[in-house]
Amino acid sequence: MTTFNPFTFLARRSIEAWLINREKIDVKAFPLEEWDESLLRPSGCFVSLKKKDGSLRGCIGTISPVYDCLADEIAANARSAATSDPRFLPMNKDELPEIVVSVDVLSPLERIHSLDMLNPKKYGIVISKGFSKGVLLPDLPGVNTVEDQIKIAMMKAGIASLEGATIERFTVRRYSESQE
Structure with a gap:
C-alpha cells in the first residue's frame, strides 16, 4: 500500500497538466492546509525526475523561494524539470509512466x-x-x-x-x- 505524498503528487500533476494540456495547475484548488501546512509557506525546493532504471531525466530547483508558497514552487520546478533542464530534451507525455518523481525541500542556507x-x-x-x-x-x-x-x-x-x-x-x- 502506497502512502499519499502531497509533495510528489503536486509535482506529478503539474508535469501531467503541462505535457498533456499545456496548462499550469492551480495549487490553491488542492486542500494544501489539510495535506501539509508547509506547502503554504515559501521554501526553496528541487524536483528530480528519474527513469525507472535510476538514471536522471531532469532536475530543476531553487535554493531560495521564488514563489509565495512551497506548493507553487514545486509546481513550477516540476514543469521546468520536465521541459527546461538544459541537459535533456523536453519530456513528452509518453514518458510519464516511466518516470519517478522526487521533491527535495530545502532548509535555509x-x-x-x-x-x-x-x-x-x-x-x-x-x-x-x-x-x-x-x-x-x-x-x-x-x-x-x-x-x-x-x-x-x-x-x-x-x-x-x-x-x-x-x-x-x-x-x-x-x-x-x-x-x-
Missing part, C-alpha cells in the same frame, strides 16, 4: 567556516564566487566524501579555486514516489 561542518550524506552545499554558483544536493550516489562534494559543486559553478568563495550548507526533506 547556513554559511560554513570550516570543511569539518560538511557531510555529503547529510548536507547539500552551495559554493558561490562572484556571479558563479554551484549547488549539490545531499546524499547523492557516488558523492561519498566532502572532497567529492566540493569538487563537483565547483565544477558546476565553473570555479577553479575556493579562494574568495563562500560555502553554505543546507538540509533537505526528501519525498519520493515509490518505485513499485
Whole structure:
C-alpha cells in the first residue's frame, strides 16, 4: 500500500497538466492546509525526475523561494524539470509512466567556516564566487566524501579555486514516489 505524498503528487500533476494540456495547475484548488501546512509557506525546493532504471531525466530547483508558497514552487520546478533542464530534451507525455518523481525541500542556507561542518550524506552545499554558483544536493550516489562534494559543486559553478568563495550548507526533506 502506497502512502499519499502531497509533495510528489503536486509535482506529478503539474508535469501531467503541462505535457498533456499545456496548462499550469492551480495549487490553491488542492486542500494544501489539510495535506501539509508547509506547502503554504515559501521554501526553496528541487524536483528530480528519474527513469525507472535510476538514471536522471531532469532536475530543476531553487535554493531560495521564488514563489509565495512551497506548493507553487514545486509546481513550477516540476514543469521546468520536465521541459527546461538544459541537459535533456523536453519530456513528452509518453514518458510519464516511466518516470519517478522526487521533491527535495530545502532548509535555509547556513554559511560554513570550516570543511569539518560538511557531510555529503547529510548536507547539500552551495559554493558561490562572484556571479558563479554551484549547488549539490545531499546524499547523492557516488558523492561519498566532502572532497567529492566540493569538487563537483565547483565544477558546476565553473570555479577553479575556493579562494574568495563562500560555502553554505543546507538540509533537505526528501519525498519520493515509490518505485513499485
